[in-house]
Amino acid sequence: MPGQVSKPSILITGANGLLGQKLIDRLRGDTRFNILATGRGTSRLPRDWKGYTYVHMDITQPEQVSGIFLQYKPDISIHCASMTNVDQCEIDREACYEHNVTAVSYIAQACEKSGTHLIHLSTDFIFDGNGGPYLEDDRPNPINYYGQSKLASEKIVKTSSGDWTIVRTGLVYGISVDMSRSNIVLWVKKALEEGKELNLVDDQIRTPTLAEDLAEGCVLIAEKKATGVFNISGKELLTPYDMAVETAAFFKLDKSKIKKANSRDFTQTAKRPLKTGFIIDKAVNFLNYRPHSFKEGIAIMAKQINFKP
Numbered sequence: 001m002p003g004q005v006s007k008p009s010i011l012i013t014g015a016n017g018l019l020g021q022k023l024i025d026r027l028r029g030d031t032r033f034n035i036l037a038t039g040r041g042t043s044r045l046p047r048d049w050k051g052y053t054y055v056h057m058d059i060t061q062p063e064q065v066s067g068i069f070l071q072y073k074p075d076i077s078i079h080c081a082s083m084t085n086v087d088q089c090e091i092d093r094e095a096c097y098e099h100n101v102t103a104v105s106y107i108a109q110a111c112e113k114s115g116t117h118l119i120h121l122s123t124d125f126i127f128d129g130n131g132g133p134y135l136e137d138d139r140p141n142p143i144n145y146y147g148q149s150k151l152a153s154e155k156i157v158k159t160s161s162g163d164w165t166i167v168r169t170g171l172v173y174g175i176s177v178d179m180s181r182s183n184i185v186l187w188v189k190k191a192l193e194e195g196k197e198l199n200l201v202d203d204q205i206r207t208p209t210l211a212e213d214l215a216e217g218c219v220l221i222a223e224k225k226a227t228g229v230f231n232i233s234g235k236e237l238l239t240p241y242d243m244a245v246e247t248a249a250f251f252k253l254d255k256s257k258i259k260k261a262n263s264r265d266f267t268q269t270a271k272r273p274l275k276t277g278f279i280i281d282k283a284v285n286f287l288n289y290r291p292h293s294f295k296e297g298i299a300i301m302a303k304q305i306n307f308k309p
Contacts, residue, residue, distance in 0.1 A: 009034040010222060011074035011116070013059055013107065014081030016044040018176050019121070022215035023078060028052045033222075036072055039081070046177055059103040069110035076222050078119045079107050082150075086125065089146035090270035100149035101156070108160040117163040119221055124170035124206070124233075126151040129273020133207065133237060136168070136229040136282055144270040165221050166229045167214075170276055173297065174211030175304040184208075185298055186305075188244045192253040199261040202241035207233040207277035210297035213289075220287040231278035234291050243294065250298045251307070 010027065014020040015037035027035050028051035035052035037045065043054040057068045059081050069077075082100050083089055089096035104120065111118040124132075125147035126140040142148045157164045173183040191198055209232070217232035238246075241260050248255040263272065283289035292300065 007032060007034050008075035009036060009072065011036045011038060011069070011072060011077040013038050013057070013077065013079045015039045015054065016041075017080055018174055018181065018211050019080045019172065019214055019218075021045060021177050022174065022211045023080070023218060024049065024052055026212070026215045026219055036074060038068065044178060059107060060098050062106045062109075065103075065106040065110050066113070069114045069116065073114045074116050076117045076119065077107065077111055078121075078218050078222070079104070080121055082121065082153075084123075084146070086144060086146045086272070087269040089149065090144060093145050096145060096149050097152075100146075101152045104153040104156050108156050108162075108164075111164075112160055112162045115162065117165070117222075117225065117227075118157060118160065119165045119167060119218055120153065120157045122154055122166050122168045123147065123150045124168060124276035124278060125273060126154065126168070127273055127276055129204075129275050132205065132273070132275040133277035133279050134231070135279050136231055143273055146270060147273075163225070163227050165227050167218060167221065167232050168229065168278065169209050169214050169217075169231075169233050170278065171206040171208040171233075172211050172214055173208055173301075175301050184240060184243050185247050185301055188247040188258075189251050189253065192248055192251075192257060195257070197257045197259065198244060199259045199265070200239070200241040200244045201263050201266070202239045202260045203263050203274055204272060205237050205239055205275040205277055207236060207280075208238055208243060208294055208297070209233040210292050210300065212300065213291040213297075217283060217287065217289050217291075220283075220289055224287060226287060230283050230287070231280050232283055232289065233278045233280060234294060234297070235280060236294055237277045238294060246294055247298060250295065250302070
């Protein structure tokens with residue numbers, strides 16, 4: 001950043017989103033870096049947070065993107081902003097392509113011109129779910145438009161001339177600062193507290209990822225200046241049914257109200273891969289990445305919502 005050339009700077013896109021929030025919170029007290037948070041519109045981060053600068057940047061506007069990168073010349077950019085609603089991506093393909101593909105080309109070009117190391121977030125949905133859990137060099141074969149868009153964005157990043165890292169993750173959960181979004185843990189907790197019966201699929205397998213762990217993985221990559229593709233996720237293969245049962249057990253709620261269901265019983269706009277998940281040995285061995293267990297993740301969330309057992 002201007003006037004502080006001694007410390008490397010990190011620009012974060014999508015700072016108002018869940019991962020963006022966790023990255024800002026993780027880095028705002030880290031004196032090794034200057035932090036530039038960017039998002040569309042005004043900041044929705046807590047007003048009492050210090051240690052970073054926030055600026056408006058719409059990633060779909062190339063002039064804004066190039067202007068911000070030209071002004072601040074970040075050493076690293078962690079690109080979190082994207083359209084992630086899988087069904088909405090299937091319905092509104094034009095908007096999906098604009099946010100997940102075209103915008104990535106703007107970010108990649110800006111990184112090339114400013115000599116910025118690009119850390120790009122991707123997804124397990126680039127795979128078809130027939131061979132999970134996946135390694136970094138397994139062959140992608142997306143079965144929905146969201147996955148297709150993220151695979152297209154990976155190809156843009158891989159062909160850029162600068163330093164790049166692709167972070168693949170899946171089923172990210174956590175507490176946003178304004179409680180603006182739910183997740184499977186909060187949804188199950190609320191439904192069971194209201195005495196509702198739940199039907200959860202037990203034929204879709206994922207490696208659920210605590211948002212704090214994903215943020216930490218990105219920071220480790222930035223610290224080590226690691227390049228290439230890394231799987232950054234949780235370490236357990238779980239179904240939504242498994243996650244619901246573990247949530248009920250943690251909060252001491254009635255597990256008998258959770259029923260097993262099959263994916264064929266639900267109608268969803270976009271097709272979902274059945275078995276994805278990641279093998280994270282590369283991140284564990286090279287980055288010293290140490291994710292929490294799902295039970296530990298629930299405990300962290302419970303503390304954040306001031307739950308007292």
